[in-house]
Amino acid sequence: MQPAEIPHTSKNFTGVFGHMARYIFITGGVVSSLGKGLASAALGALLQARGFSVRLRKLDPYLNVDPGTMSPFEHGEVFVTDDGAETDLDLGHYERFTGVPARMTDSVSSGRIYSTVLEKERRGDYLGKTIQVVPHVTNEIKDFLKIGDDEVDFMLCEIGGTVGDIEGLPFFEAIRQFSHDKPRGQCIFMHLTLLPYLAASGELKTKPTQHSVKELQSIGIAPDILVCRSEQPIPEKEREKIALFCNVRKEHVVAAYDLKSIYEAPLAYHAQGLDQAVLDAFDISPAPKPDLNVWHDVYDRVHNPEGEVRVAIVGKYTQLEDAYKSIAEALTHGGMANRVKVKIDWVDAEVFDSSEDVATHLEGFHAILVPGGFGERGTEGKIKAAQYAREQKVPYLGICLGMQMAVIEAARNVAGVKTAGSEEFDHEAGKKRFEPVVYHLKEWVQGNHKVERKVGDDKGGTMRLGAYDATLTPGSRVAEAYGTTTIDERHRHRYEVDVAYKDQLEKAGLVFSGMSPDGKLPEIVEWPDHPWFIGVQFHPELKSKPFDPHPLFKDFVRAAKDMSRLV
Numbered sequence: 374m375q376p377a378e379i380p381h382t383s384k385n386f387t388g389v390f391g392h393m394a395r396y397i398f399i400t401g402g403v404v405s406s407l408g409k410g411l412a413s414a415a416l417g418a419l420l421q422a423r424g425f426s427v428r429l430r431k432l433d434p435y436l437n438v439d440p441g442t443m444s445p446f447e448h449g450e451v452f453v454t455d456d457g458a459e460t461d462l463d464l465g466h467y468e469r470f471t472g473v474p475a476r477m478t479d480s481v482s483s484g485r486i487y488s489t490v491l492e493k494e495r496r497g498d499y500l501g502k503t504i505q506v507v508p509h510v511t512n513e514i515k516d517f518l519k520i521g522d523d524e525v526d527f528m529l530c531e532i533g534g535t536v537g538d539i540e541g542l543p544f545f546e547a548i549r550q551f552s553h554d555k556p557r558g559q560c561i562f563m564h565l566t567l568l569p570y571l572a573a574s575g576e577l578k579t580k581p582t583q584h585s586v587k588e589l590q591s592i593g594i595a596p597d598i599l600v601c602r603s604e605q606p607i608p609e610k611e612r613e614k615i616a617l618f619c620n621v622r623k624e625h626v627v628a629a630y631d632l633k634s635i636y637e638a639p640l641a642y643h644a645q646g647l648d649q650a651v652l653d654a655f656d657i658s659p660a661p662k663p664d665l666n667v668w669h670d671v672y673d674r675v676h677n678p679e680g681e682v683r684v685a686i687v688g689k690y691t692q693l694e695d696a697y698k699s700i701a702e703a704l705t706h707g708g709m710a711n712r713v714k715v716k717i718d719w720v721d722a723e724v725f726d727s728s729e730d731v732a733t734h735l736e737g738f739h740a741i742l743v744p745g746g747f748g749e750r751g752t753e754g755k756i757k758a759a760q761y762a763r764e765q766k767v768p769y770l771g772i773c774l775g776m777q778m779a780v781i782e783a784a785r786n787v788a789g790v791k792t793a794g795s796e797e798f799d800h801e802a803g804k805k806r807f808e809p810v811v812y813h814l815k816e817w818v819q820g821n822h823k824v825e826r827k828v829g830d831d832k833g834g835t836m837r838l839g840a841y842d843a844t845l846t847p848g849s850r851v852a853e854a855y856g857t858t859t860i861d862e863r864h865r866h867r868y869e870v871d872v873a874y875k876d877q878l879e880k881a882g883l884v885f886s887g888m889s890p891d892g893k894l895p896e897i898v899e900w901p902d903h904p905w906f907i908g909v910q911f912h913p914e915l916k917s918k919p920f921d922p923h924p925l926f927k928d929f930v931r932a933a934k935d936m937s938r939l940v
């Protein structure tokens with residue numbers, strides 16, 4: 374598939390606000406998990422399709438400073454940006470739909486805002502004033518919203534949670550004030566709600582939406598557009614009723630139906646008139662015509678696969694698929710590039726931690742992927758999965774911890790380092806169970822400066838985070854897959870494969886085909902005499918897009934497709 378041209382900058386659009394961005398605030402009501410992030414991402418893509426430049430942001434009301442230390446069981450995956458921020462997984466949707474790389478300044482939480490305010494207070498920046506939610510906390514939020522406001526045509530800001538949540542109030546108050554501070558017409562509010570369907574009476578109920586809008590209005594926000602999730606088509610009569618009771622134009626009540634694939638969302642929202650409603654709300658006329666070819670192509674690839682491959686993801690957080698969101702999406706993109714559907718089976722690594730019978734769990738898959746993770750639980754199972762893939766010649770992709778496990782497997786079973794392991798699992802002082810083939814890195818180079826970490830550093834943000842360059846060996850499988858020998862990819866880990874074992878492992882046949890530019894940190898390993906076995910220290914899944922699948926995922930699924938023809 375051709376990497377699609379997604380317009381990132383608009384050509385001649387200055388409009389009445391000059392180069393100042395227009396703001397679209399996206400809020401949610403009635404229940405959570407309505408797909409606000411997806412709606413925001415799809416709207417971003419539709420505005421781009423009309424030639425506008427966009428930036429998307431997430432404001433999260435929780436008190437954690439960032440999601441970096443939150444359990445994946447609770448919060449889903451942590452999405453890492455090039456500039457090293459640990460952010461909400463919605464930023465992944467934004468990036469996948471718009472191709473605009475997310476930045477540190479695209480994500481903020483109440484915790485971050487409060488800690489900045491408190492730091493300022495301690496420093497005496499407020500000159501002895503009483504610090505209050507209004508104006509100090511709200512001003513801090515407004516300052517955040519203003520960052521980069523002259524860089525794009527539209528700034529889309531999603532508020533996490535639902536209206537009425539106690540933690541969300543300062544954010545709602547801040548966006549209310551913000552829209553008031555700006556000239557009339559520079560900000561609009563889009564609210565997502567649910568229209569529940571009562572099967573017994575065969576009716577869609579509008580009351581929860583009315584209540585949710587009332588709640589918003591009571592804090593001074595009048596939505597311009599309502600996006601209503603519904604299982605059933607919304608009858609004209611109900612749409613009129615919602616418009617009347619919620620004080621929104623009828624054409625601005627947009628339906629959001631359940632979709633087979635999230636990648637239908639841009640076309641589906643366009644068909645329901647969402648982008649037109651947004652341009653109307655800003656009085657942008659005539660509206661530039663959208664070019665939706667990219668999304669038609671994506672739709673076609675999602676809906677018309679020519680085969681299916683089965684991939685096992687052997688992980689720890691398999692009960693919550695959101696924990697590996699970007700991996701699942703990147704596999705789908707790889708499938709789209711190869712015109713196959715990728716069927717993912719989630720295999721809990723702990724299941725065969727102690728069992729010898731790995732084959733019963735992994736037989737029949739066309740490829741095995743061991744994703745990132747933290748802590749020892751499940752790691753022996755992952756090592757067995759890597760061994761199974763190597764011996765049975767099943768395509769294997771190891772990501773971060775998945776690479777470390779593949780290296781430990783090679784050390785133990787091929788290079789003769791019988792007790793090879795990771796320092797991550799040896800925390801009891803004086804009781805070393807493993808020879809640390811994977812060790813705790815304390816010092817490394819980022820760009821042209823040195824980063825140091827002390828053992829006692831707190832858990833937040835002490836990892837090697839964000840984009841780092843790697844140099845690939847010419848002629849290696851990865852160099853072929855990437856089509857280049859210099860890459861940069863996003864990292865998020867504390868431990869590294871120890872370069873001291875490189876010679877020994879290479880003698881055993883494992884090739885270190887990607888290294889940090891200074892040659893100190895192994896970035897990629899591969900078994901050359903295997904159909905496809907690659908481990909990467911970074912997270913390639915974070916940069917994959919449906920219209921531009923990541924080269925490793927594209928090649929991995931291609932290998933799985935070849936495998937499916939063999940079995």
Ligand code: GLN
Pocket residue numbers: 744745746747748772773774775797865866867868869
């Ligand atoms: N726990 C490992 C480390 O910190 C791997 C991290 C990951 O997979 N993201 O190095």
